[in-house]
Amino acid sequence: MPPTPETLSTRTLVLAMAGADGSLDTGPLFDVAAACGMSDDQVRLCLRRMTADGTLTPQGGRGRRAAFRLRPGASAEVLPELEFLDYALGQDAGRHPWDGTWGLVGFTIPEGERGQRDRLRRQLLYLGGGLVPGGLYVSPNPWEDLVSAAAADLGVTGHLTMARTGRLSIGTTTDPAALAADIWPLADVHTGYQRFEAALRRRLGRLDGRPVDPPTVLRDALITIVAFAEASGPDPLLPPELVPRADWAGRSARALLLTAAERYTSVLGADDLPYGLRRLLTT
The missing domain is CATH 1.10.10.10 (Winged helix-like DNA-binding domain superfamily/Winged helix DNA-binding domain)
Structure with missing residues (x-):
């Protein structure tokens, strides 16, 4: 990575x-x-x-x-998706407990519509879906409305199948946390967040006891926004019950991001804060 x-x-x-x-x-x-x-x-x-x-x-x-x-x-190419960030912060605060079910999505789109098929695949991954054997995409989150909207935008609603189940197994694996670890590259996601945090702490350290150069501080604020979007992009935003470790870096990275938004606001002022960071303060 x-x-x-x-x-x-x-x-x-x-x-x-x-x-x-x-x-x-x-x-x-x-x-x-x-x-x-x-x-x-x-x-x-x-x-x-x-x-x-x-x-x-x-x-x-x-x-x-x-x-x-x-x-x-x-x-949107470079900024984090606020709706997803807000949902993740709600997970961190215990507002979105997992109900124990999995949403499944499958589709059969003709070869003549390959472009739409590929775009739907990318959209399902963007929404946090994971691919399981048999060509199905799965998410523990309530993603049906988002998937339906994506399919409608692509004009492929008629090719879509969705279901929700309380039991999911892959081979002999049935434990939900073990399934999540098999479906998503969670170790890589955790490492990406850790690197984001380490780099952000270095940038914030440059604010301590030094003369403020607004363009340089603004540069660092913009780098922070873009770096968080890159770190959080692969994160399926699993409920706390399914993350693989108690010290899951996604939680601490999001907390540090909000701290950074406040620090940069205190240095630059709210009016001069870049929109991409200023809007984080409203989450």
Whole structure:
């Protein structure tokens, strides 16, 4: 598993710097880019490419006074999904106890619709599903509404089969926690969260007793958002009853993320905090 990144790609920086309404002012963007070691020409080239592919729409101005509008939903490429984070925090607080059942999803989509079939597979994995023998996807969470919405968006509802059962076995394995350990790469997820925490503690340590350079602090805040999205992406958000260890790093990583949001707010001020981090304070 690659280490938690301590910098950002130019495209990721642009996506993460957009406001809640998709607005992007290039003045602060160039300042933070410099703190990331990027040249102005590198940023301008990225802006031109993102405009050409439709991700950005120019709103007037030139150079450091240029303004853009981000395509709706584009920032989801790099920011954590708040609905999932809120659900995970509820699990951490004991608000979503497991009812002991498993949701199963299967589908038979014709070869002529291979693209839709592949997109549905990716969406099921994104929703935390795990693949079990026989081509079924399973989740211990109440995911039926999310799966139905995804299938409807793809136009494949008629090819979908869903069920929920209180008994799941794979071969001779019936213990729920053992099943979860077989279905999902939980050791890798745990390690990814640990790396996120270690890197974030280093970044937060740079705030102690040092003069504040706003672009550098903003860079670190943006790296934190993107790094958490990467660490949490593979996490199926299993209920506490199914996580493999009492010191599951997902819990401590989420707690540290909220602490970081508060620290960065105290340094930068709520108005200057990047939207991706500021919105975490409302979870």
